[in-house]
Amino acid sequence: MATIKDVAEKAQVSVTTVSRVLNNRGYISQATREKVFRIMKEMNYQPNEIARSLMRKRSMMLGMIIPTIAHPFFGELAYHIENYASSLGYKMLICNSRMNQRKEKEYIDMLKSNRVDGIIMGSHTLDVSEYIQLQQPIVTLDRRIADIPYVSSDNYRGGVLAAELLIRKGCRKIAHICGNLSLDLLGNLRSESFLDMLQKNDIETVVIELGTDVFESEDYENMITRLFEDHPDLDGLFASSDMIAANVIKVCASLGIAVPERLKLIGYDNIQFAALTNPALTTISQPLEEMGILAVDLIDKLVSGEQVGMEHILPVTLIERSST
Known part of the structure; x- marks a missing residue:
């Protein structure tokens, strides 16, 4: 197996020059750079990534x-994060916690042992002290x-x-299906503001809270069917995710409930298939690509020793389609 010394000898340069080419440091002429890369390819040279990471003090x-990459929201978000991180030279280790404390703790320990430069957390089941004690760059979603x-x-x-649109459409009895509101999640703010708006406008409201694992749709259909059986006069519904809203359409x-003639329906996230449902889903669009890029940029700055702010909130937009 070729070594860095072998590459240097064949390219007739110093080992230091080859190292600078590999790490993109210092001035190296374009001709020398291309020559070194050509020799490495000819000799099938593979850099020792462990040694390089120790030298850089970065892996x-x-x-x-995340809870599960099988959920379209997290799948799309993970795609944008990995894609942007790759452009900066990072490799990603993606873990599914399934909102299980044991799994999340095991994954955190695994990531630490693999000397990752930072962790992006889209799952949060452990005590706050567990995250503080990590003493390494973390950004949460x-x-x-x-x-x-x-x-x-x-x-x-x-x-x-969401509330303004359903009110504007003339809805007078509106259901809201959401996650467990007792959990301390920023996503609960969408429920809080929605319900506040309905109360201010004296609109009858039905709230259905799902369990802690709201990312699996096995029980959605039974729950939604019971909702319509108990409240046949519903004329509006706001689901806290597009996946839930898709199950409502089904x-x-x-x-035999016509959407939007009898029921106006709004989802949340604007994942790709929201435009493919029948009828196409009206939804609140989260800027997934921008969120992913920002999370990676923040981690990159933290790894480099820079200070960053705590709160980074990006705007949402209403995408109105056929379901309203």
Whole structure:
């Protein structure tokens, strides 16, 4: 197996020059750079990444812990994060916690042992002290944990936009399906503002809270069916995710409830398939690509020793389609 010394000898340069080419440091002429890369390719030279990371004191690896990559929202967000991180030279280790404390703790320990430069947390089940004790760069997504920097969309504004649209459409009895509101999640602000708006406008409201694992849709259909059986006069519904809203469309089709003629429906997230449902889903759009890029930029700055602010909230937009 070729070594860095072998490459240097064949290229007729010093080992230091080859090292500078590999690490993109110092001035190296374009001709020398191209020659070194050509020799490395000819000799099938593979840099020792462990040695390089020790030299740089950075592994150029990031960890990401999310509830499940099988959920389209987290799948799309993870795509944008990995894509941008890769452009900066980072590799990603993506972990599914399934909102399980044991799994999350095991993944955090694994990421530490793999010397990742930082962790992006989209899951939060452990005691706050566990995250503080990590003593390494962390950025959270839609979660506020102690003094850890976080990235979020404007959930409060999202709830207001949803309420205003349903009120404008003339809805008088509106259901809201959301996650567990007892959990300390920034996403609950969309429910808080939505329900506040309905109360101020004296509109009858039905609230359905899901369990802690709101990312699996196995029980959605039964729950939504019971909702319409108990409240056949519903004329509006705001779901706290597009996945929940898609299940509402499916149940409405089976029960003969016309959307939007009889029921106006709004989702949240604007994941790609929201435009593909029948009818196409009106939704509150989170800027997933921008959120992913910002999370990576914050981690990169923290790894470099820079100071960053704690709160990073990006604007949401109403995307009106056929379901309203």
